Amino acid sequence: MQSAIKINLSHLVLQAAQKHADLPALTYKSETVSYAELWRRVCGFASALRELGVQRSDRVAVLLEKRMETVVSIFGTTAAGGVTVPVNPLLRPPQVAYILADCNVRVLVTSHDRLLQLQEHIADHPALEHIVLVDQVSGDIQGLDIRKARLHGWAPSFSQEKETAPSIVAVDYDMAAILYTSGSTGKPKGVVLSHRNMIVGAESVSHYLKNGPEDTILSVLPLSFDAGLSQLTTAFNSGAHVLLMNYLLPGDVIRLCEKHKVTGITGVPPFWIQVAALDWPAETAARLRYFANTGGRMPKATLDRLRSLFPQALPYLMYGLTEAFRSTYLDPSEIDRRPDSIGKAIPNAEILVVRPDGSRCNPGEHGELVHRGPLVSMGYWNDPARTAERFRPVPGSEASWRAPELAVFSGDTVVADEEGFLFFVGRRDEMIKTSGYRVSPTEIEEVAYATGLTKDAVALGVEDGALGQRIVLVASPIASSLDVSALLTAFRRTLPQYMVPSQVVEMSAIPTNPNGKFDRVLLREQLGS
Incomplete structure (x- = not known):
């Protein structure tokens, strides 16, 4: 095996494979893989990416629920020198398509059903060259219409096992991952993390949590979140066993x-x-x-x-x-x-x-x-x-x-x-923190405007003992009254459930401050938050 100097994020798996080869690394449903086997799968995936022509810093998006292939794809991407972009599987197709286009994703790893929902939104994606379907076999993919990207099944190329990762030129300050979080402008913003960021984070958190090979960690948070991804990195840094749960x-x-x-x-x-x-x-x-x-x-x-x-x-x-x-x-x-x-x-x-x-x-x-x-x-x-x-x-x-x-x-x-x-x-800003998610008010408001039912709209976070904050939409109607039922139906069709307002408050006119902006402070006072 290669040296366990931790320069690349995947070296967390390599180091664990060297120290704890036969110990369990991951369990998903009825399948458990050891650290040695996980490292071989990571190396195999990385080699397959390199064969597709993936180069240093190319972006590889992973749009999947938690499963073995998700973890292999994330760490295999970095082992190939690429940048992993874990995408929250709760996002709707337009949101996913925005992320893929924003960071010029070259390879997408997803499932057949997810691609069926997504295909019309990414048909003209300028950079997307390859799509890997984890539940398909190469040569047996039908019923999909992706005009520019080439389709690949998980088997045989991406499911192979190898002992070593491809040789790459790298330093720990290279990009390792882009994690997308809601931005104040309404569009998700991609936070760029280096290998060093993530390795040091794994070392720090596993140190104070006192993680070790005797631990079994239940992974319940999405891997597109920093805290969810941290469950993997801290465990791998300490040789702990991760139990994947959707x-x-x-x-x-x-x-x-x-x-x-x-x-x-x-x-x-x-x-x-x-x-x-x-x-x-x-x-x-x-x-x-x-x-x-x-x-x-x-x-x-x-x-x-x-x-x-x-x-x-x-x-x-x-x-x-x-x-x-x-x-x-x-x-x-x-x-x-x-x-x-x-x-x-x-x-x-x-x-x-x-x-x-x-x-x-x-x-x-x-x-x-x-x-x-x-x-x-x-x-x-x-x-x-x-x-x-x-x-x-x-x-x-x-x-x-x-x-x-x-x-x-x-x-x-x-x-x-x-x-x-x-x-x-x-x-200090207006971000809403609900159910552990950071939600941009602008993103909520844009959906309200897109329905054609609202003249003005302001989304606010109201304190809630269970959710942290719940989302309340204050809206004024274009017609004589607001069709709240139709408005909420549009939200449920367009956004993930955690972004759907729990309440819609109708106002004939939304108050503004001296600068002409909606007076969010006054609205909060009126809502009692």
Whole structure:
């Protein structure tokens, strides 16, 4: 085998294969593969990509639910020198097509049914050359009309196993992945992560979670999320076993935890609220070593219930930015004193709280959270304006002899106490955080306008104990009254369920501020949020 120097993201799998060859790496349904076998599959996929002509930094999108082929495609892409673009399978075809076009995806890995839904939206995609269908065999693909791209089945080329990955020229600062998250303009923005970002993140998180080969981690979050992808990287860094789950019913969590002796779970608040309502078998609950929360504040009642359900488990409350992969965690020993805190910086990161002029805030003073260190991502794909706005020199680090070090300015307002523990206050921008997702109000509003039913529309996030925030749409009708039923039907047809407004409030005229913009502050006050 090759050296286990971790330069490429796939080297997390290589290192585990060298140290823990026969230990289980992944389980999906009834299939389990060892680390040695997973590495051979990654190498085989990487070789097949190279045979298609994939070059360094070419983008390869993966549009799949969680399954073996999804993981092999993600890590096999980086092993070939390409850039993986995991796409949330809940997105609608127009949203997927935008992502594929935005970063000039050259290869798409998906399934036959997903491609059937997508094909009319990508027929004229300028860069897409190859489509790999994980549930098809090459030479036996029918019923599809893709005018420019060449279709390939998973077998035989992409299902082959090889002992080594293709030889590539690489450094750990090369691009490894692009993760798309909603942007303030209504279009998803691609956060570009280097190999170094993701490797350091895996080392840091697995260190404080104390992951090891004895752990079995339940993967419930989408792999298109930084926290979901982190489940794989932290596990592979430590030789842990990952159980892939496409979350549907809360009861399935107990069943899988019982069957596979799960020791660690990371979820978002809505997931934990559902899990906390279940009756857990004592032996299964006692086996859980830790549970971790991200993507929003966990309600205190839910945290208390989980701690009583899992008496042996350490609770980890975490905060992260896609732009920096992971940022803070609260040490479990502090949970009783500071249950509302997001903790302190993870290892190999520094978190600053700064005023608008860049000076440091005093304890108790609200300021913007700024993250510096090797986890700070490379910026937003093909968007220098937004990159320059969010990624700026570290405050107070000016020195004439050195190149500036960039930090990520989160846009989140926090406050630190006298001991340096951080507390989340709110977002400076208008992004809505619901069910662990970041949703752009503009994206919601554009759909409302596209229906032809609304004259004006404003989407807001209203505090919700279960979801973090629920989406409320304030709209004025074009006609005499608003057809709310037709409007919601259009949302359900166009957007994933988590982006569909939970409530539509009709106003004959939406108030504006002195600048002529919709007065979101006043609307929130009127809605009681």
